Amino acid sequence: MYNPANPASRYRFPTALTWVLVLAPWASMAQEVTVLVAYHSQTGNTETMATAIAEGAGGDDVTVVVKRIGEVTKEDLNTADAVAVGSPVHMGDVAVEVRQALVDWAYGLGFWRSRGLQNKPCAVFATGGAPSNGKEFTMLSMALSMLQYGMVLVTPYGGLGASATTGIPEHEKGVGEHELEEARNLGARLVEVARLIKN
Numbered sequence: 114m115y116n117p118a119n120p121a122s123r124y125r126f127p128t129a130l131t132w133v134l135v136l137a138p139w140a141s142m143a144q145e146v147t148v149l150v151a152y153h154s155q156t157g158n159t160e161t162m163a164t165a166i167a168e169g170a171g172g173d174d175v176t177v178v179v180k181r182i183g184e185v186t187k188e189d190l191n192t193a194d195a196v197a198v199g200s201p202v203h204m205g206d207v208a209v210e211v212r213q214a215l216v217d218w219a220y221g222l223g224f225w226r227s228r229g230l231q232n233k234p235c236a237v238f239a240t241g242g243a244p245s246n247g248k249e250f251t252m253l254s255m256a257l258s259m260l261q262y263g264m265v266l267v268t269p270y271g272g273l274g275a276s277a278t279t280g281i282p283e284h285e286k287g288v289g290e291h292e293l294e295e296a297r298n299l300g301a302r303l304v305e306v307a308r309l310i311k312n
């Protein structure tokens with residue numbers, strides 16, 4: 114409403130209209146993010162966890178790319194706003210295929226020199242046959258490499274990453290529902306942080 118005693122009031126209505134028509138829809142739009150889930154899996158357990166991370170990350174304005182780690186390209190990494198990496202435990206440590214890829218990203222794909230992964234949020238996940246037999250170490254090992262790239266480690270609340278104890282060969286149990294839920298939660302948190310960083 115124009116108030117002759119206050120000439121500035123003539124601008125109130127147009128300013129409010131601009132907000133409603135132009136800025137409000139823009140402000141309510143979610144930030145679009147792309148999440149890359151890269152994993153190695155020999156017998157399917159880590160792949161199952163990768164799928165659960167992807168499910169948790171998925172939603173409006175989110176593109177999720179799930180790939181075996183050896184097939185990840187430079188473009189995949191450049192395009193990703195967030196990266197989750199998963200490995201089975203092999204002899205108490207990260208699988209050689211994952212270690213190889215994390216080194217290749219640095220030198221083969223040039224991300225060490227370009228600093229192209231810096232500030233991207235990342236998360237780790239692992240599966241191992243037996244309890245207390247390398248899952249934490251495997252996740253820490255992957256996390257250390259990703260921290261070297263200047264990435265920002267996103268953890269599930271109260272943990273390092275998402276993991277599953279899949280059982281020894283005679284008592285193979287696969288990935289349990291609560292472990293899948295942990296993976297979905299981590300995927301969702303990765304997107305939450307990716308949006309915060311991208312804004």
Ligand SMILES: Cc1cc2nc3c(=O)[nH]c(=O)nc-3n(C[C@H](O)[C@H](O)[C@H](O)COP(=O)(O)O)c2cc1C
Binds near residue numbers: 154160204241248280
């Ligand atoms: C070569 C090899 C070494 C393994 N070493 C370990 C180990 O040290 N600790 C462990 O808990 N599980 C170990 N496992 C079991 C796997 O980590 C477990 O079965 C995992 O869930 C397999 O994941 P994948 O189905 O994605 O390949 C090993 C399996 C293989 C094939």
